[in-house]
Amino acid sequence: MAQSMLYSWPTFVFALFIAVLGHFLYSGYVSRSRVNRLRRAGLPMPQWNWVTGHLLVFKHHLSRYPSDTFVSVIIADMARQFPTELFYLDLWPFLDPALIVCSPEAATQVSNTLNLPKPRLYKTIIDPITGGPNILTTNGKEWKYWRSLLNPGFASAHMLDQVSAIVDSVEIFCDQLRKRGDVFRLEDVSTRLTVDIIMKVVLDLDLDYLRVSHPLADALLKMISWSSFGNPFYRFHPIRPFIIKYYGNVMQRIVLKELNKRFEEYTHRKWGSSIDSGSDVKSKSVMALTVESYKTDKEGKISKLDSHFATFASHQVRLFLFAGHDTTTSVLVYVYHMLHEHPEALARVRKEHSKVFGTDPRFAAPKLRDSPALLNQIPYTLAVIKETMRLYPPSGALREGVPGACLSDLNGTQYPTNGCIVSQLHYAIHYNSRVWPHAKSFLPERWLVDAKHELYPPPGAFRSFEQGPRNCIGQTLSFLELRIALVMTVRIFRIRPAYEEWDGLKEERWIKRVLKKYGFARDEKSSINGERAYQVEKGGAHPKDGYPCKIELLETA
Ligand code: HEM
Secondary structure, three states: OHHHHHHHHHHHHHHHHHHHHHHHHHHHHHHHHHHHHHHHOOOOOOOOEOOOEOHHHHHHHHOOOOOOEOHHHHHHHHHOOOOOOEEEEOOOOOOOOEEEEOOHHHHHHHHHHOOOOOOHHHHHHHHHHHOOOOOOOOOHHHHHHHHHHHHHHHOHHHHHOOHHHHHHHHHHHHHHHHOOOOOEEHHHHHHHHHHHHHHHHHHOOOOOOOOOOOHHHHHHHHHHHOOOOOOHHHHHOOOHHHHHHHHHHHHHHHHHHHHHHHHHHHHOOOOOOOOOOOOOOOOOOHHHHHHHHHHHHOOOOOOOOOHHHHHHHHHHHHHHHHHHHHHHHHHHHHHHHHHHHOHHHHHHHHHHHHHHHOOOHHHHHHHHHHOHHHHHHOHHHHHHHHHHHHHOOOOOEEEEOOOOOEEEOOOOOEEEOOOOEEEEOHHHHHOOOOOOOOOOOOOHHHHOOOOOOOOOOOOOOOOOOOOOOOOOOOHHHHHHHHHHHHHHHOOOEEEEEOHHHHHHHOOOOHHHHHHHHOOOOOOOOOOEOOEOOOEEEEOEEEEHHHOEEEEEEOOOO
């Protein structure tokens, strides 16, 4: 008996190995055959072969850039050879065949005309962070129900009620910046700011992460660092599932506890007025308003937070924490960078703030608290933010192709989407010189001219928040916090990049020192076209090395 078991175990393992290999090769064959059919139909794609698909072409383009470059930048480089602004890319086994979209017209077909579903790939990557289904990854009725419950919490009018809470966080951000005489990574402090803000706005929870660590935020950042964004090998790391599970539980415990607390406060009317009486209550968190919509939906018949609602709501809170901090942080840091690179724009922003908030920058905070609507009177600042987001889009957007759905290019050629990931490449669309005159230049003015002006942004071309029904639910909040942060900082601090100093501070590993000594390695100052703060792959796109910088306090402060 024991002997037959010994005999059967290796056989079993071998059979399993053959089955897994067979499945792998078969799915590779299916994937490559699909691309081959598209190739034979004459649709645009780079040089292709059965064994490597487009991997070698991709590698060739990658070799022109630092190895950590944001992947959209590499694919946009490949896109330059396709005037069709649409092409197929076969990176199996790392990704299903992809239809790359670099034209605003085709992107509008994806998001508005066809409204293609979100891909299954999102579930694999995002759901472990959020703990389960959420409005970023679900489709159809499930998505619609939750989006309609959550929308009121993000409405513009309600967001203005959050200004005071955001100002409080930005004041602490300023205190932290004041303390920094050294070279430091601006992104680290900015991340703490956006995490604090998102939790206040979404859950009315003050993490005070700008000053101290917090298990919720720490768990989120740990989970992100263990996720497979940008590096597909992470997906196969043997201890990754345990790490994700552990930190997921930490997050879930805290979020559920806070949600229950909010519900208790809600039912005991601690928010200052009665929900049941139907009166308006100001300064409520997104989740408070969601509970309110839910209760209305159930005709008021809930007396405790039911576990189905609580679980799903906790996924949304975790999603907001994830989606709401990463992108906004990246934009904030790049806005400071652009203002440093364009002193004339910085001078104009400062002048605009002095005109609206008074010449003494110390009074900006009380003015904002008293009259949040003043934020609508700084159009040039908003234009600077949008232009920065055009040049440094923090993400892109993926959809799943479906049978019968085709995209058409400007010549009317049809591109089947079935079996493909449809990738709206924000980076390539934002640098598309057919639709953006002077596409590489930083021109905030293009956001201020009237519709007849040649610089006027064409419809569908600015996609940082995506467009159509699945656009970003948090865009009003992001514009709000970015403007508040700028109003409260640009007249107080001078922020400049400090990559050279940072290079000097970095500890070189002993192995690199040895290799350099014998001529096998050299100093690498990675940059793209001289830009040290290039976008690197890290979930979304982030400035290289977290933007090492130095801060000076201005005399007016
Ligand atoms: C500058 C900041 C931001 C940028 C650039 C950004 C970008 C985007 C993009 C491109 C999408 C579409 C993704 C896709 O279709 O694959 C999206 C969706 C989404 N964003 Fe944002 N986002 C930002 C801030 C926020 C904030 C602050 C929140 C938090 C509340 C948030 C929450 C979401 C959610 C929940 C969705 C999914 C919406 C849906 O499918 O119904 N985002 N965002």
